[in-house]
Amino acid sequence: MAWTDERVETLKRMWGEGASASQIAKELGGVTRNAVIGKVHRLGLSNRQAKGEETAAPATEEAPKPAAPVVEEKAAAKPEPKPEPAPEPEVEEEEDDDEPRTMAAVPHGTNVTPIRKPLLAGQPLPPQPSANEISPEALAKVNAVEKTAKKLNLMELTERTCKWPIGDPATTKFWFCGLPVQAGKPYCEAHVSVAFQPMSSRRDRRR
C-alpha cells in the first residue's frame, strides 16, 4: 500500500484526533501500526505539539569527527531536552464522537436487574422463552466477575476485552467489564455464559 494523499490525510486527521497508531493502521488497512508511526515521524507530526517554539536550542550535535576509525558507537548519547516550561494554557476538551465507524455493537440497557440480553449481530438469536432462566451459578459468576471487572470506558475497549456493559450509561457509574474475552466472543467467560443461552436453559422442561 502506498501513502496516497488520501491515506496521508486520514492519517493526519486521525492522529490529530488522538487516535493511536494501531487504530489508524486498522482504519487504513494494509499497513501496520509501525508503518503508521514511521509515517507520522516522517511527516514530522510525531507529537501533537503546537508549532510553538521550544526554548531549547538544538545545540546537541555529535562531534563531527573527520577521520573516525572503526569505532563502534553503541548509541550512548542521552540528549535531555526537558527544560521546557510547557505552558499548556488551555485545557483541551473534546467530546466529539459521532463516528460510527468500526465500533462493535455493544449491548446496553439500564442495569438494575441482573438479567440482560445483549443483542448479537449475525446471531440466530432464537425465540426467547419469555421468562428465560439463566443458571443461578452463571448469574452468581457474573455478579462476582462484575466486582472484579476492569471497568473500562468505551475508548479502552479492544477486540479482546469483554464488552459487557455494567451500570447505568446515564450515570458516571458505568463501564464495561473489560476482562479478557473468550476466544472469538465479545465477552469474557462469565458474560458469555449469560449472553449465549444454550437455548435449553430449561432443564425441567416437560411437555
Added chain:
DNA sequence: CCCTGATTCGC
C-alpha cells in the same frame, strides 16, 4: 499480558 509511541536501519 495487553497496549502505547520512538528509533534504527536494511531495503
Added chain:
DNA sequence: GCGAATCAGG
C-alpha cells in the same frame, strides 16, 4: 521514503 524489528515505557 518505507516499515519490520526493536526498544522503552504504561
